[in-house]
Structures are given as C-alpha cells and as structure tokens.
C-alpha cells in the first residue's frame with residue numbers, strides 16, 4: 001500500500017525499476033507505476049514515464065536549518081506531538097534527492113496500455129518460484145491471517161509478490177530524504193501540485209512519528225516513501241499495520257509475518273468479503289450489448305447480475321449466482337482487442353491497495369499461479 005496517486009500517473013517505483021532496469025525497460029515505459037496506494041476511483045491511462053526508469057537520484061546537500069526546513073519541522077512536530085528539537089534535527093539532516101521530484105510528474109508521452117505485457121512482468125516463473133517458497137515458509141502465518149481476517153492466502157501472496165518480489169525489492173531510498181524532498185521541493189509543474197505536496201507532507205509527518213517511536217529515522221523504501229515487504233506508506237502503516245508475529249512491535253521491513261497480517265488487515269478494512277470471488281469471465285451478446293453504459297462506472301461494481309446481463313454481458317453459471325454488484329473491467333492490450341472481466345466488490349477492494357485494475361488482476365493472477373504451484377509441490381512431497 002502505498003503511496004499512491006493514480007496507478008498510472010505516479011512513477012513506477014524505482015526500487016523495482018532499478019532491479020529490472022534493462023529487461024523491463026519497455027514494460028516499465030508502457031506502465032509507469034503502480035506505486036502508490038491512495039485509493040483512486042479510476043485507473044488512468046498508462047503513459048510513458050521516462051522518470052520511472054532513471055537511475056537513482058543523486059544525494060544533494062542536507063536541508064540544514066533553513067527557514068523552510070525549520071518551519072516544516074515545527075509544523076509536523078506540533079501535528080504529531082513530537083519534540084520540536086528532534087524533528088528539526090531530522091529534517092535538517094534530510095538530503096535533497098535530485099532525481100525524485102521528476103519521478104512524480106505525470107508522463108509526458110502517452111503510450112498504449114497493455115494488459116498482456118503488464119501481466120508478463122509479474123506472472124513469470126521466477127516470481128512464482130519465489131512465491132511458492134514464501135508460501136511454504138509462512139504457511140501457518142498465512143493460514144492464521146486467513147482465519148483472523150477472512151482474506152485468502154493467495155491474495156496476500158499476490159500482493160507481496162507484485163509489490164516487492166517477496167522482499168527482494170523493498171527500495172533503497174532513505175524515506176526521510178524522499179519525503180522531505182517531495183515536501184520541500186515538490187515539482188510545481190505537476191497538475192495537482194498542491195494536493196500531492198500536501199500528501200507527501202502528511203506522509204512525512206506519519207513517518208517521523210513512527211521513526212521517533214522506533215528510535216530510528218533511517219528506514220529505506222521506495223522513492224515515494226513506501227516501505228517494507230508490503231510497501232505501506234507511513235499513513236497506511238499507522239492505520240492498518242499489525243504486529244502479527246507477536247513480538248510487541250510492528251516491523252514491516254524485517255518481519256514478513258507482520259507484513260502478512262498487515263496486508264490481510266488492510267483488505268479487511270477496505271471491505272473484503274470472505275468467500276466472494278474477485279471476478280468472473282465475461283463475454284458479450286453483441287445483439288443487445290450496451291458497452292458504454294456497462295463501462296461508465298469503470299471498476300466500481302454498479303450492476304446487479306440481471307442488469308449486467310440485460311445490457312449484453314454474458315456470464316457463466318457461477319457468475320449468474322453472484323450475490324452482489326458487478327463492474328465491467330476493461331483491460332487494453334495495445335493494438336490487440338481488450339480483455340474484459342466482471343469485477344466484484346472484492347476486485348474493487350484489491351484496487352484500494354493500488355488504484356489500477358491492471359495491478360489488481362496481476363495480484364490476483366500471481367496469487368492463483370503461486371497457489372497452484374505450491375499445491376503441486378506439496379503433492380510431490382507427500
């Protein structure tokens with residue numbers, strides 16, 4: 001969870017980009033990031049995002065005790081009831097990261113969204129193997145999370161796999177530096193500069209509150225400040241993270257078990273309904289198809305099964321028994337025809353982690369692939 005603005009207008013997390021910079025260049029270019037997790041009602045157009053594939057930003061000078069830095073420190077200290085001197089010390093030590101402001105700018109050159117290319121990036125044998133290992137290692141914790149929060153293991157496994165490749169890519173930016181940079185040097189060229197700058201300032205406040213409590217302001221994360229195995233933004237960590245390994249502290253960077261419980265708790269908090277599928281296959285009866293109406297609410301489930309089918313959507317038997325609303329989710333495939341699924345309320349919940357239907361379906365399909373591979377492995381062993 002994340003940092004996010006829309007899935008497509010926030011840069012790809014460079015933490016990922018840096019690890020896969022060569023092989024994934026084209027895919028990254030086609031899919032600028034899914035980095036943040038602010039809920040967003042609608043997936044934006046995927047566009048080329050040059051900043052997303054830049055090298056790590058160079059460290060500039062520390063902010064020092066400038067008027068702006070001290071004013072920011074005092075404001076955040078007051079908001080979070082932190083010692084003013086301590087916050088001043090942290091902010092004055094924060095370093096300006098030269099490349100980071102550009103990374104949050106919307107892409108300049110639009111490119112075609114491509115679900116198949118996006119999917120390939122996340123659902124591959126290396127990630128599935130790592131997921132299988134993760135599942136086997138944390139089987140009992142995943143089962144406990146499922147029991148506690150009602151969220152299936154494969155959803156948790158899908159999220160952690162897409163977010164950080166099972167802990168392999170958690171980000172190497174000092175969060176204090178990135179969030180201070182995005183607060184004090186947010187790019188004025190951004191179309192929603194004031195709103196986004198306020199967002200990062202708020203995240204910086206949450207980060208400092210947590211850092212003070214933990215006695216450590218040196219945490220690393222993505223360029224946008226997302227941290228740990230599940231890439232939670234500080235505000236999400238404050239609201240949804242849990243101590244799931246029972247050691248008395250929440251540690252999303254060093255405890256995969258805390259990450260497991262926290263992802264499940266996040267889903268539960270956003271309304272995950274136990275037992276409900278995320279989506280169903282859908283085809284069309286062209287004779288009565290009213291696609292514009294079906295697509296109008298985007299990914300927000302708005303149609304009963306009878307409404308949905310009356311407008312030309314064709315559902316299989318299990319989908320016809322669905323108890324709840326559906327959305328027609330359209331995923332573009334570049335020059336090829338789009339893919340469609342009938343998304344449920346639970347599909348929508350997955351997009352609260354990151355506002356993108358492409359992201360959500362990748363999470364779901366990765367989780368399913370890992371589940372299938374894990375079950376094959378288990379059968380072999382038995």
Ligand SMILES: [Ca+2]
Nearest residue numbers: 243245247249
């Ligand atoms: Ca813990």
